[in-house]
Amino acid sequence: MLYREAGQFKTDYAADQQIFPILQDRIFVFGVIAAAFAIVPAIASEYLYTEILIPFLILSLAAIGLNILVGYCGQVSLGTGGFMAVGAYAAYNLWLRVPEANNLVVVFLFGGLMAAAVGILFGLPSLRIKGFYLAVATLASQFFLDWLFARVKWLTNYTPSGSVAVGDLHVFGWRIDGPADRYLLILGMVVVATIVAKNLVRGHIGRSWMAIRDMDIAAEIIGFRPLRTKLLAFAVSSFFIGVAGAMWGFLRLGSWEPLAFDINRSFQILFMVIIGGLGSLVGSFMGAAFIVLTPVLLNQLPGWLGVNMSTAMISHLEFMVFGAMIVFFLIVEPHGLARLWAVAKEKLRLWPFPH
């Protein structure tokens, strides 16, 4: 089918304000979601679930959360790992201490809400400081949270080394057992979360974030409240990140220690946002896919090429590829893979008559 806008006249503003105003985009996205729900479970292997699809989906959600803060509201954060940890440990404590709440939706939402509260707290300095200094302040929040979960034993139920484990998981009476169950639950929640994120960024709240990002003084002069707007971005962003952290602990790892959410995690999510595209939800998925798939592909590469390569060499290669990509995108295309994709689509729309 040709990718064309022609002939699709918008008759009212509701139609023009749809998430995907172009019919072909709509069909494509619904097709992908339908396939993810119906076809993937019929064919996926355990490896595909646990090493690719589950990490991809959860990290996409974390990237969406961070993108709201960095890409939409323009506030840099290096504390993503810490906020994921808050989500994971808050969820763990609810699950552990309130047996009646053994419903993962409730548990995850609680994790998200606690992360949002902590996010607001660590977002307070953003009223006064910007850019590099804010990045350092959020980095401090990362270290503080690392320290908190390593030292305050109650939070990790007095287990040695702070390693906690969960099991016997339910959602509204549905027992979450194998990788297929976990995948479907995550997929469902990520789809809902993405729609919520899209709704927020396309409405007046999203415009308030972008106004603060693009020119905070002008934003204030037309009536936006900078502090309120920034804190809301911190709260919503941390909420998504906290839910992602809880999912990572409960559904990806099953048992974890604070190290799972250290500074490396913060950088990993930030790289996804930069490579995928600042200020793009689709880009968050692309960035997550890129970061999850690159190591997998690099591992296969020597086999395909028929050369011998040590694992150390491969992990060096990984760093080099990420480093090069980040430099490339920061300098050449801050809107990341999402923009490259949009440009390709634009070409396709004009093809085969480029003039």
Added chain:
Amino acid sequence: MDSRLRSFPDVLLSVENISLSFGGVNALTDISFDIAKGEVRAIIGPNGAGKSSMLNCINGFYHPQHGAITYKGVRRNQMKPHEAAEQGIARTFQNIALFRGMSTLDNIMTGRNLRMKTGLLWQALHIGPARREEIEHRKAVERIIEFLEIQHIRKAPVGTLPYGLQKRVELGRALAAEPELLLLDEPMAGMNIEEKQDMCRFILDVNDEFGTTICLIEHDMSVVMDISDRVVVLDYGRKIGDGTPDEIKKNEAVITAYLGVGH
């Protein structure tokens, strides 16, 4: 050319003995004047005279060290910018201050932010009140887009637009707030004759049709004399003239200080 002889009985805003300094620089010294409801009031003066600083005091962006501003009957020494916005004061800037990463449509939509009230949960679901509100305000914004004749750039990111159009979008964003008092800082700077004529027409239409009071800064004397009801003249932070365009043209102090230089 003759000024448009109209009369304006009510005072909307009055500035009393405002003084503003930055370190040792006196940007404004003991300035008093008023803006009547419904008029087009111009502020003129050579570069660095303190014109922009005056607008910045009116909308709460600068806080004068002395004096007070009475707006709609309320006397204040200081106001925060968002309070000014809530009170119906909108403005444009000498150096365009658009949200460069957003489209024309979104930029103008931000002008309506104070009227958009649905909370986080409705927004997250984008149903019911949130949806109705978005469509209702979209309609108002579309009327402004039509009025300013910028339909063709509705979806374009403003960062990519030529200067003249950016100025127009910025006016649109200010109009979207449906202000009572509209402050325009050099709305026609850097425009060609045609663009200036369009801009004059928009300003006069806004003033006529919506009764919006306008206070503008402009360097082009023929424009100022054409469209304004009254003119304030500043020089080195002091007021040296105040009156109708005809009076200003005859004012000796103004002629020596300003009109004589380069005009």
